[in-house]
Amino acid sequence: MSSLLSIARTGSAAILLSPLRSSVTVMAVIAVLVPYLVGIGLVEGLRQESRIAIGAGTPAEKELLPDLYVAANQFGRRVPIPLELAEPIRKFDGVTRVIPRIVGRITLGKENVEAVLVGMPREELQRRGSSIQRLTRLIDGQLPRSQHGEAPQLVIGSGLARKLDNLQVGTVIPPIFRSGGGEKTPRITGIFQSEISPWQSQMILTTFESAAEIFDQRGLATDLLVFCRQGQPEAIRSRILQSLTGSSTKAAASHQPSVTSRTDLESLLPAGLGHREGVFNLLFVIAFAIGILVILVTSGFGRPERRREIGILKATGWQTDEILIRSLVESLLLGLVSAAVAILVALAWLKWFNGFWIAGIFLAGVETQPAIAVPYVLAAQPAGLAVLVACLLVTTGSAYSTWRTAVTPPAEAMR
Amino acid sequence: MNRGLLETESLSRTYHPGTSSEVRALSDVSLAIPAGSYVVLDGPSGSGKTTLLSLLGALDRPTSGRVRFADRNLEDCSDVELARQRRRMGFVFQDFSLIPRLPTWENITYPQIPRGLSAAKRRQAADDVLSRLGLAAKADTPPEELSGGEQQRVAVARALIGDPEVIFADEPTSNLDRRAAAELAAILQEINAAGTTLVVSTHDTDLKESASLVFLLEDGRLRDDTA
Numbered sequence: 001m002s003s004l005l006s007i008a009r010t011g012s013a014a015i016l017l018s019p020l021r022s023s024v025t026v027m028a029v030i031a032v033l034v035p036y037l038v039g040i041g042l043v044e045g046l047r048q049e050s051r052i053a054i055g056a057g058t059p060a061e062k063e064l065l066p067d068l069y070v071a072a073n074q075f076g077r078r079v080p081i082p083l084e085l086a087e088p089i090r091k092f093d094g095v096t097r098v099i100p101r102i103v104g105r106i107t108l109g110k111e112n113v114e115a116v117l118v119g120m121p122r123e124e125l126q127r128r129g130s131s132i133q134r135l136t137r138l139i140d141g142q143l144p145r146s147q148h149g150e151a152p153q154l155v156i157g158s159g160l161a162r163k164l165d166n167l168q169v170g171t172v173i174p175p176i177f178r179s180g181g182g183e184k185t186p187r188i189t190g191i192f193q194s195e196i197s198p199w200q201s202q203m204i205l206t207t208f209e210s211a212a213e214i215f216d217q218r219g220l221a222t223d224l225l226v227f228c229r230q231g232q233p234e235a236i237r238s239r240i241l242q243s244l245t246g247s248s249t250k251a252a253a254s255h256q257p258s259v260t261s262r263t264d265l266e267s268l269l270p271a272g273l274g275h276r277e278g279v280f281n282l283l284f285v286i287a288f289a290i291g292i293l294v295i296l297v298t299s300g301f302g303r304p305e306r307r308r309e310i311g312i313l314k315a316t317g318w319q320t321d322e323i324l325i326r327s328l329v330e331s332l333l334l335g336l337v338s339a340a341v342a343i344l345v346a347l348a349w350l351k352w353f354n355g356f357w358i359a360g361i362f363l364a365g366v367e368t369q370p371a372i373a374v375p376y377v378l379a380a381q382p383a384g385l386a387v388l389v390a391c392l393l394v395t396t397g398s399a400y401s402t403w404r405t406a407v408t409p410p411a412e413a414m415r
Numbered sequence: 416m417n418r419g420l421l422e423t424e425s426l427s428r429t430y431h432p433g434t435s436s437e438v439r440a441l442s443d444v445s446l447a448i449p450a451g452s453y454v455v456l457d458g459p460s461g462s463g464k465t466t467l468l469s470l471l472g473a474l475d476r477p478t479s480g481r482v483r484f485a486d487r488n489l490e491d492c493s494d495v496e497l498a499r500q501r502r503r504m505g506f507v508f509q510d511f512s513l514i515p516r517l518p519t520w521e522n523i524t525y526p527q528i529p530r531g532l533s534a535a536k537r538r539q540a541a542d543d544v545l546s547r548l549g550l551a552a553k554a555d556t557p558p559e560e561l562s563g564g565e566q567q568r569v570a571v572a573r574a575l576i577g578d579p580e581v582i583f584a585d586e587p588t589s590n591l592d593r594r595a596a597a598e599l600a601a602i603l604q605e606i607n608a609a610g611t612t613l614v615v616s617t618h619d620t621d622l623k624e625s626a627s628l629v630f631l632l633e634d635g636r637l638r639d640d641t642a
Contacts, residue, residue: 003531010528017516305515312512315474316526316573317502319495407494411475414512 007322011329015337018306022334025397029338029390030345032287036389037346038358040382045350045375051266065262066099066225067233070240073256080220085244085257089224092239094232099124100221102211106204108173109164117204119211122147136205141169141190144206152210155190159201167191184213233261288389303401310405311413320406327402328395335391342390343383350376419447420581420612421471426480428466440466441635443480448614448628450580453607455623456616458632464616465509465585467632471614472504472583473497485580502526505574505611507584511566513558513573519545520554523573544572548602564595571602581612588619597621 015022070089072081083100090098102119124130125143133143136155144153154173161167171188192205212218228236237259244257313323349355355374360367405413428441441463448454448471456464469475470482473489482489484500492500506512513522520541527537538554545551548568558566567587574582584603588596600621607613607625615622623629631638 002533003529006528006531006534010525013517017514308512309514312514313525314498315472315501315506315512317498317577318526318529319498321495322529409469409475411469414474414508 004325007325008329011326012333014326014330015333017309021306025334025394026338026341029335029393030342032290032393033339033342033386033390034345034349035287035358037342037378037382037386038349038355038376039361041346041350041376041378042355042359042374044377044379044382048377049375067228067262068226068237068240069260069265070224070226071222071258071260073258078258080217080222081224081257083219083221086221086224088243089226089240092236094229094236095226096229097225097227099225099227100208101223101225102208102215102217102220103222104211104215106214108160111163113160113163115160115202115204117206117211117214119206119208119214121208125205125207132205137193138190139193141188144189144210146207146210148209148213150210151184152186152206152214153189154186154210155192155205156188157201157203158191158193160204161188161191186210186214237261288393306402307405307413310402311408311410311415314406314410314413320403323406324399324403327398331395331398332391335394336387338394339383339387339390342386343378347378350374350378419452420450420485421448421614422446422481422483423467423471424481424483426467426470426482427478428463428470428475429478432478439635441470441477444632444635444637445480446630446637448581448612450612451607451610452612452627453604453625454612454614454628454630455626456614456630456632457618457623462632463635464632466635468583468585468614468616472506473500474506502530502577503580505577505579505582507567507570507574507582507587509586509589511558511563511570511590513566513569515559516557518555518557519550519561519569522558522569523576526573526577540576541572544575545569547575548572562595564591564598567591567595567599568602571599571606575606575611579611581614582606584613584615584617586617587615588617588622600625 070081070085072079072085086098086100089095099121102117104117106115106117107113108115120132122145125132126145127133136143138155139158141155144155146153156164156167164173167173167188169188169191172185173188174185186206206214208221212220226236226240240257240259310323313326314320349358354370355376356370357368359370359374424445426441426444427439430436430438430440444463444467456467458464466475470477471484473482473484473492477490485503487500489497489500514525517525520538523541523544524532524537527540532540542551542554545554548571550565550568550572553561553565553569558569561569567590571582571584571587574584582603587603588599591599596619600619603613603615603622604625615626617623
């Protein structure tokens, strides 16, 4: 046992005996692992953010977000839902609140910056402790109060405000719509911190009434947010589908209701992220294969020296298995060191460099230098996998050549 | 011929056999080396001295013939057994063959690591040998910071550390100046006087003068009038 430990110790010392070879090996492994860790960290971060966004997180977060999203279908496509359908749903037993919402795309500024306009009822925006108040961190101004017929009041994300020539509270922005009610000039009434979530980076918030005017869609909502008592969502979902499908009202007759629960959204999450993750994993497999080749080539650094060293060890009485143990310990330690450095570099890349360049692969519309704080979670599982991959890479790269030299007669190895 | 510590019988070694670059380095060499003797392998460059030394020291396997070391046929030994036999031998190479960047005392005691000796015991053993060879002050110096003569003495120290039955030295003075060569010759003589068998391949007249037995090699063959 003590001889095994002594041999293992020479393996760790061997790292310093060939500094060039060791550093080139570590660099090659880091080059393979860091993009993988950063990518997986971003995917996990996005997954977590998405879960929070649909209310699948903590009980407190669940309470803030709706249990059901009711929309309408026509010809198999999603269409706005008539507002009158909110009334019967409100009356269902177990329903606590029904909030109509408008979500639409608009283009702003000379650069045609795309943004998502979200319209929520004025009362909901002003209600103390409402989900919108708790999920949106205002850094300046106040939430919108504009009523029907008034100039729309907008609350804009800080990132978007910067992009649009540093918009400030009180700024009037050029008319963005001409509806039946004439030309309206929106005014910025508040700025919220958009760096906290990728979903809020392109968001503009206004009242439901103003959003309806901006899109010139009276009496319609994109969807109805339904809040239910605990344990009731599934029953209410069935009831909405039953009652609205067979409804005799004119609006309901032409619109098939579509109800999406929080569970449905949760099950949809892996599909979207999994696709990007799958592409990324494929790229990583290719990088891994190239990595092995790189390690095989780089382990050629100092190979004559290493061959000679093994020859000397054999000549002085070392056995082949002892030389292999020494090499294995050296490779495993190099793998561990490489993985540890790769994890630190990946963390730094995500934390201090905000996922520079690689975030664009996972987040649509994000530039090389992301304006938002990219979400990331560097979990134990990918970190453990990185350690395994690093050890495997380095061991694979050196095991065969070490064994070949160790079984060669020492006179030949030292030549 | 008396049975010796080392014996060879019709020993031959051919490099790259069956190819255009085939080299017959050693042909049909039979000799015996008695225990405690000081043997010199003499001959011009390319005569097969290093090849013979490698085969005697189990550093290479012959193409044909036999090598016996202390009543053990080396060609019958497995890789593991050969390694065990080498632990009973010591080697001093022409180019010193020390491990770069490793302190002198570690270089000397590296062969003892698989035997499970603690670092403290190895250090003690290294200090003892280095004192005998006048290198006590260089224990922590890596080989690249030593002179040629000092490096060769470190190589001798490494050969001595395991208390071997035989020490093989391949042209040990060829890379040394006259003074360092004379010092090394004296050290080798002292080692032999203490009872260790010494097999040295050399042209050095000082080393040859001390030998109890000289084998002359020419074109890979042992001259008949040798010894």
